[in-house]
Amino acid sequence: MVIDENDDAILMERARAGDTEAFRELVERHSARIFRLAWRILGDEASAEDAVQETFLRAYRSLDRFDARSQFGTWLHRIAANTSVEILRKHQHQRFRQERIDGETAEASSSDPGPDRRALSQEVERAVRGALADLSPMERTAFVLRHFEGRSIAEICGVLGLRESAGKQAIFRAVQKLRRVLEPLYAPRAGREVLP
Amino acid sequence: MRELHDEDLILYFYGEAEEPEAIREILASSPELSARYESLRQTLDAAGHALNVPERPDSYGAEVWEKLQPRLQPHRSRLLPFRPRGERHRELAGWLAAAVLLLAIGFLAGRLWPRPGEAVALSAEARERILTRTVATHLERSERLLTEVANAQTDGSVDLSAERRWAQDLLTANRLYRQITRREGRPMLSSLLDDLEPFLLELAHSPSEIPAEDLEDLRARIEEQALLFKMRVVSQRLERKPSL
Numbered sequence: 429m430v431i432d433e434n435d436d437a438i439l440m441e442r443a444r445a446g447d448t449e450a451f452r453e454l455v456e457r458h459s460a461r462i463f464r465l466a467w468r469i470l471g472d473e474a475s476a477e478d479a480v481q482e483t484f485l486r487a488y489r490s491l492d493r494f495d496a497r498s499q500f501g502t503w504l505h506r507i508a509a510n511t512s513v514e515i516l517r518k519h520q521h522q523r524f525r526q527e528r529i530d531g532e533t534a535e536a537s538s539s540d541p542g543p544d545r546r547a548l549s550q551e552v553e554r555a556v557r558g559a560l561a562d563l564s565p566m567e568r569t570a571f572v573l574r575h576f577e578g579r580s581i582a583e584i585c586g587v588l589g590l591r592e593s594a595g596k597q598a599i600f601r602a603v604q605k606l607r608r609v610l611e612p613l614y615a616p617r618a619g620r621e622v623l624p
Numbered sequence: 625m626r627e628l629h630d631e632d633l634i635l636y637f638y639g640e641a642e643e644p645e646a647i648r649e650i651l652a653s654s655p656e657l658s659a660r661y662e663s664l665r666q667t668l669d670a671a672g673h674a675l676n677v678p679e680r681p682d683s684y685g686a687e688v689w690e691k692l693q694p695r696l697q698p699h700r701s702r703l704l705p706f707r708p709r710g711e712r713h714r715e716l717a718g719w720l721a722a723a724v725l726l727l728a729i730g731f732l733a734g735r736l737w738p739r740p741g742e743a744v745a746l747s748a749e750a751r752e753r754i755l756t757r758t759v760a761t762h763l764e765r766s767e768r769l770l771t772e773v774a775n776a777q778t779d780g781s782v783d784l785s786a787e788r789r790w791a792q793d794l795l796t797a798n799r800l801y802r803q804i805t806r807r808e809g810r811p812m813l814s815s816l817l818d819d820l821e822p823f824l825l826e827l828a829h830s831p832s833e834i835p836a837e838d839l840e841d842l843r844a845r846i847e848e849q850a851l852l853f854k855m856r857v858v859s860q861r862l863e864r865k866p867s868l
Contacts (some may be wrong), residue, residue, distance in 0.1 A: 445786065446789065447832050448696070448785070450832075452689050455688055456689055459687075459689075460684050463677075464677045468677065481691060481695075483694070485692065488696055512829065546700065552670050553675065557674075557675070576675070596631070603667075606661075606671050607667050
């Protein structure tokens with residue numbers, strides 16, 4: 429769905445004036461996008477659904493604090509990212525343990541002979557999910573915002589309340605952890621040596 | 625040639641390197657660095673394609689709203705355009721309505737179910753005073769609502785969503801006071817509340833935005849029945865003669 433920021437601004441103005449129908453339209457327009465962001469940060473559907481609900485609830489309760497000069501999508505994105513970080517912090521321990529188990533299973537199956545392209549893609553997905561599960565909530569969210577959402581490091585630092593150096597370090601650590609997991613999957617097939 | 629670290633390559637990959645041209649030149653001149661960058665690029669591309677977000681149906685937004693709506697309290701705006709007395713009145717109105725309703729229920733209960741042999745908690749004078757005060761407050765708030773509607777700007781359609789919720793609160797109270805005043809033998813008050821109720825009902829069930837011509841029609845009917853005038857007269861009389 430193409431989202432027109434001008435329409436958002438009009439709807440937001442009405443929502444702030446107490447028009448629930450306008451807020452409903454904003455929810456309907458932005459839900460799928462917020463779900464994608466939350467799912468990438470959280471890694472499972474149920475948690476992402478919780479994050480979507482919580483994001484809109486917080487947005488509704490903060491309507492009076494919305495700065496009319498801002499874009500609604502950016503403002504909502506910020507709420508969604510922070511909500512997802514909080515949920516991730518709460519649930520990460522359990523997920524971390526589960527992903528480790530899944531990762532070990534994947535590692536065992538990866539020794540099977542002759543994996544085809546599809547198997548490789550599943551293997552990569554498992555590895556990426558496992559590597560992301562190993563990241564801290566801040567590293568993971570910063571990486572998702574940079575890599576999947578295309579946000580600049582300055583924007584990410586604004587969203588997450590980080591200094592620029594801290595934001596960069598979070599992304600560097602996330603990338604290095606991913607490399608450690610993913611490069612062994614690619615390098616031997618490409619006939620290249622894995623550089624440290 | 626400056627030394628390149630992985631951090632530089634990561635920033636370069638994301639288009640955030642401070643000197644992208646210089647890095648491009650270094651990569652072009654060094655097969656080893658170029659291979660290192662290629663490995664990084666391949667890893668990050670793979671990570672980008674590896675996570676397949678579960679698809680949501682087209683109805684997803686509506687489903688989210690369905691679950692969300694029961695959790696939302698009506699939003700009370702502080703930024704309504706035609707608010708001569710400020711939004712604070714409206715926020716207070718909800719609290720006042722609840723308090724007044726409790727008083728009225730207490731009044732009604734005391735009136736209808738006095739316990740035999742027990743002294744009634746409130747004297748007749750006290751009940752009359754409370755009833756007068758609560759109805760006077762209700763009339764004052766209703767008058768403010770109708771005044772706002774009468775003064776609303778008519779430029780195309782008019783957003784009456786805030787007035788609608790306000791009318792919903794007042795409507796509940798109005799029904800109760802109408803019954804009490806009738807039962808208590810206060811015909812002038814109950815008659816005025818009778819006249820007021822259709823307007824509150826109409827506003828309470830109006831859409832969020834109504835066309836300017838509908839608003840004009842509503843204004844005309846308020847004027848035709850001299851409702852605002854009657855309310856002011858009764859409010860003044862209540863101040864002078866509480867037993868009215």
